[in-house]
Amino acid sequence: NGHLPESNxxxxxxxxxxxxxxxxxxxxxxxxxxxxxxxRNAKIFCGQADGLQCRSLEIxxxxxxxxxxxxxxxxxxxxxxxxPGPDGLIRRSDRIPDTIVGLSRFQQIVxxxxxxxxxxxxxxxxxxxDTIHVERGVLPESLEIDRxxxxxxxxxxxxxxxxxxTEEEATPEQQVTGSKVSDGIFRSNLVQEDxxxxxxxxxxxxxxxxxxxxxxxxxxCDGARSWTRRALGFELQGEATDFIWGVLDIIxxxxxxxxxxxxxxxxxEHGSLMVIPRENKLVRLYIQLKEVTPDASGRxxxxxxxxxxxxxxxxKILSPYKLDYEHCDWWTAYQIGQRVGSEFDxxxxxxxxxxxxxxxxxxxxxxMNVSMQDTFNLGWKVALAAKGVAKRSILGTYxxxxxxVAKDLIDFDHQFSRLFSGRPAKDVMDxxxxxxxxxxxxxxxxxxxxxxxxxxxxxxxxxVKAGGDDGSNSAEVRVSAxxxxxxxxxxxxxxxxxxxxxxxxxxQADARPWHFQEKLKSDGRFRVVLFAxxxxxxxxxxxxxxxxxxxxxxxxxxxxxxxxxxxVDSVVEVLTIxxxxxxxxxxxxxxxxxxxxxxxxxxxxxxxxxxxxxxxHEGFGDAYTNYGVDKERGCVVVVRPxxxxxxxGDTDDFDGVQKYFGGCLVLGQKAELPLR
Ligand code: FAD
Numbered sequence: 001n002g003h004l005p006e007s008n009x010x011x012x013x014x015x016x017x018x019x020x021x022x023x024x025x026x027x028x029x030x031x032x033x034x035x036x037x038x039x040r041n042a043k044i045f046c047g048q049a050d051g052l053q054c055r056s057l058e059i060x061x062x063x064x065x066x067x068x069x070x071x072x073x074x075x076x077x078x079x080x081x082x083x084p085g086p087d088g089l090i091r092r093s094d095r096i097p098d099t100i101v102g103l104s105r106f107q108q109i110v111x112x113x114x115x116x117x118x119x120x121x122x123x124x125x126x127x128x129x130d131t132i133h134v135e136r137g138v139l140p141e142s143l144e145i146d147r148x149x150x151x152x153x154x155x156x157x158x159x160x161x162x163x164x165x166t167e168e169e170a171t172p173e174q175q176v177t178g179s180k181v182s183d184g185i186f187r188s189n190l191v192q193e194d195x196x197x198x199x200x201x202x203x204x205x206x207x208x209x210x211x212x213x214x215x216x217x218x219x220x221c222d223g224a225r226s227w228t229r230r231a232l233g234f235e236l237q238g239e240a241t242d243f244i245w246g247v248l249d250i251i252x253x254x255x256x257x258x259x260x261x262x263x264x265x266x267x268x269e270h271g272s273l274m275v276i277p278r279e280n281k282l283v284r285l286y287i288q289l290k291e292v293t294p295d296a297s298g299r300x301x302x303x304x305x306x307x308x309x310x311x312x313x314x315x316k317i318l319s320p321y322k323l324d325y326e327h328c329d330w331w332t333a334y335q336i337g338q339r340v341g342s343e344f345d346x347x348x349x350x351x352x353x354x355x356x357x358x359x360x361x362x363x364x365x366x367x368m369n370v371s372m373q374d375t376f377n378l379g380w381k382v383a384l385a386a387k388g389v390a391k392r393s394i395l396g397t398y399x400x401x402x403x404x405v406a407k408d409l410i411d412f413d414h415q416f417s418r419l420f421s422g423r424p425a426k427d428v429m430d431x432x433x434x435x436x437x438x439x440x441x442x443x444x445x446x447x448x449x450x451x452x453x454x455x456x457x458x459x460x461x462x463x464v465k466a467g468g469d470d471g472s473n474s475a476e477v478r479v480s481a482x483x484x485x486x487x488x489x490x491x492x493x494x495x496x497x498x499x500x501x502x503x504x505x506x507x508q509a510d511a512r513p514w515h516f517q518e519k520l521k522s523d524g525r526f527r528v529v530l531f532a533x534x535x536x537x538x539x540x541x542x543x544x545x546x547x548x549x550x551x552x553x554x555x556x557x558x559x560x561x562x563x564x565x566x567x568v569d570s571v572v573e574v575l576t577i578x579x580x581x582x583x584x585x586x587x588x589x590x591x592x593x594x595x596x597x598x599x600x601x602x603x604x605x606x607x608x609x610x611x612x613x614x615x616x617h618e619g620f621g622d623a624y625t626n627y628g629v630d631k632e633r634g635c636v637v638v639v640r641p642x643x644x645x646x647x648x649g650d651t652d653d654f655d656g657v658q659k660y661f662g663g664c665l666v667l668g669q670k671a672e673l674p675l676r
Pocket of ligand 1: 050138332368
């Protein structure tokens with residue numbers, strides 16, 4: 001290695017799909033020195049994932065590009081179910097809302113993965129001040145962890161040798177040579193072989209070059225056939241099914257009446273089909289391929305799969321309706337299977353995320369969402385640990401939190417794909433067939449899961465709730481079931497472990513309505529939300545004053561977590577929502593200074609105190625009622641940088657908040673850099 005250049009970096013991300021880009025995005029927002037490499041060049045992108053769930057949109061909004069996705073995408077409002085009537089012909093049997101009503105301020109939309117990746121790239125460029133770029137045509141050749149240094153905060157214990165590819169090497173081959181329509185077979189799970197060795201050999205043969213990178217942390221986001229996972233010696237566990245599905249992105253010419261609705265169609269004999277209406281007149285069809293079956297080894301012959309075969313299957317399923325097309329944008333095929341990784345990290349230094357640790361069928365539109373949410377969970381933890389703001393021990397929560405989600409996803413997909421790929425039952429005696437009522441029930445239940453909003457993290461040092469006696473949290477934050485029930489009762493609409501729900505509140509200073517979630521920007525900061533209650537009552541004002549006095553004390557977490565010279569809200573931001581009348585309350589008179597800190601250059605901070613009151617133009621959010629908080633006494637809620645509720649307690653329980661931050665942040669000893 002003597003002749004190869006060597007350098008240090010805080011975080012090295014391998015793979016620039018949705019998971020890798022989300023990780024890079026956090027690093028850009030938190031100001032962490034980061035590199036991100038991808039073995040492919042950029043030029044072939046279309047197709048692949050397209051569904052964005054409400055939780056992903058909430059996340060995008062907190063990063064600053066939710067509006068772009070929302071405007072450009074096709075919105076999916078209703079799902080229609082089609083299955084055989086008594087005459088054996090398909091007919092519409094049900095309509096249900098696509099997103100459960102009232103669940104989020106966003107609903108499910110569709111837009112192709114290439115656009116989502118573009119939004120990320122623009123955002124990363126902006127927030128990293130153009131210092132983080134995807135380095136394309138670069139792939140890792142070896143990875144070593146110096147195990148003697150993994151607990152050393154200042155060390156760079158992971159060494160990765162990178163190799164540069166030529167433009168030609170970085171361009172994947174297409175299934176149908178010379179075709180104008182791109183396909184995604186090279187990325188499909190029908191391809192078993194890995195091309196890394198081949199690429200490295202080619203590069204060696206032409207005396208290609210590379211470099212050595214020493215990293216504090218490595219995040220492997222290199223997809224279902226992850227090189228990083230193989231380098232760590234980890235495996236995915238699970239199995240493939242015999243179900244093969246094709247995918248076509250076309251502009252359909254058809255008399256099928258629901259072509260602009262999301263549809264789940266079960267034909268009597270020819271298999272199933274899902275319709276996903278998309279942007280730019282496109283429609284994606286997921287089509288079960290009954291005539292292509294895996295061989296004895298369990299693998300399907302991918303040379304038999306062509307757009308014509310897939311299209312022929314679609315026509316049969318949709319019959320007696322006619323289906324044709326002139327324009328095909330992209331196509332692929334995949335074999336349904338469910339697999340999940342047994343390990344998500346090595347020594348809390350190298351992490352795996354996204355398809356690298358869980359694979360399943362794409363129809364429920366989960367892969368991209370869950371993959372991005374993996375690194376949305378991981379990114380800030382790595383960023384804060386790399387900067388010395390948070391304790392390294394919080395990195396253990398990545399596996400415990402996300403593996404549970406991955407397993408739930410696999411179970412959901414297993415059940416859902418069997419019901420979808422099965423033939424509909426002819427009558428009650430037809431035990432082999434799928435009961436359509438059961439399918440509808442699974443679909444409705446699945447809708448909650450697939451919104452991404454049913455995630456509920458278990459107890460650990462970032463989620464203080466009952467349980468965790470297995471050592472998943474440290475003794476100082478452990479709570480008994482009784483004590484937890486009492487504190488959770490203070491905010492029944494904000495379950496600890498779930499994402500902070502959003503209702504409208506008004507800014508005390510200027511009366512503008514805000515969805516409270518809009519104030520939870522993804523910038524790496526924890527938040528303490530002080531529900532100050534009725535601030536005009538003398539008794540309540542005294543309690544708030546006492547809490548604020550403790551907040552302000554130099555030895556306590558707020559100041560002890562803040563690097564010297566940095567603003568007091570750099571690591572933890574305090575936001576207030578009170579319930580007195582806006583017009584009877586004065587920001588400077590009624591609220592202690594720590595709730596609207598003063599800065600010599602900028603004056604008071606007018607952006608931190610909110611009121612639960614009626615707006616002029618946008619009605620009443622009724623936030624206290626919706627959050628289940630008492631309007632007189634209020635309470636205190638800790639929100640993690642990824643918007644999950646970490647702790648709920650009484651305004652009198654400053655000690656509880658102090659312990660929470662003692663469990664996860666480095667207090668006292670100042671971190672290296674200001675956060676932003
Ligand atoms: P990937 O997107 O696979 O990205 C991995 C990246 O790593 C790639 O850019 C790759 O070039 C790079 N890479 C791989 N190996 C190396 C290496 N050795 N070195 C450097 N770089 C490497 N999900 C949804 O949420 N909704 C949907 O509607 C949906 N529809 C889908 C439809 C189809 C047809 C398919 C195939 C998938 C669909 N998915 C969907 C799933 C979704 O595409 C994936 O789950 C998602 O892309 C996973 O993101 P990722 O970042 O983990 O991996």
